Amino acid sequence: MSRSVWKGPFVDSYVLKKAEAARESGRNDVIKIWSRRSTILPQFVGLTFGVYNGQKHIPVNITEDMIGQKFGEYSPTRTYYGHAADKKAKRK
């Protein structure tokens, strides 16, 4: 079920603060955030966020298409290199 509209989009407040500060300073540094659950808002477009994936911060350049989705969607938490058995089969 999707979130009620009357609540508005969910964003951790520290993300808003950091984004605000970054836009005022005008420099386009990577903004490190841990809040994968926050919604991407229109005012974040053009900024670069380092979204934490449990190990490191993945730089994500926010574009207009990403509005309404969550930061976590752009920072995969799992690495998968395929199965060992598949590789053996290919070598033969």
Place this chain on the structure above:
Amino acid sequence: MARIAGVNIPTGKRVPIALTYITGIGHTSAKAICEELKIEPSRRVNELSDQEVIQIREHIDANYTVEGDLRRDVQMNVKRLMDLGCYRGLRHRRNLPVRGQRTHTNARTRKGPAKAIAGKKK
């Protein structure tokens, strides 16, 4: 013979059923079309007058996205997700289920027929 929305030629069947042969028209919208144009659902396509066929054609052209246009729309949506680099896009690229289903077993619709893994059983 009745050509509606380009290439579809369903005939001999009841109108709401025949219309579902068009990609993008299911049972619900087929029924809605019949109601809108005052065509009895029990009538068959070959019993329709030319006038009525034209009416149906125009109604679909004006109100529905069908066939090639619809397929292109869907493909564009998938492509957009893939280009974004978001999780859903990654799943589309890998041809795995997109909406959080399990992949330990099942998921055969997306993964295709099962491939035997050599030396798995003891």
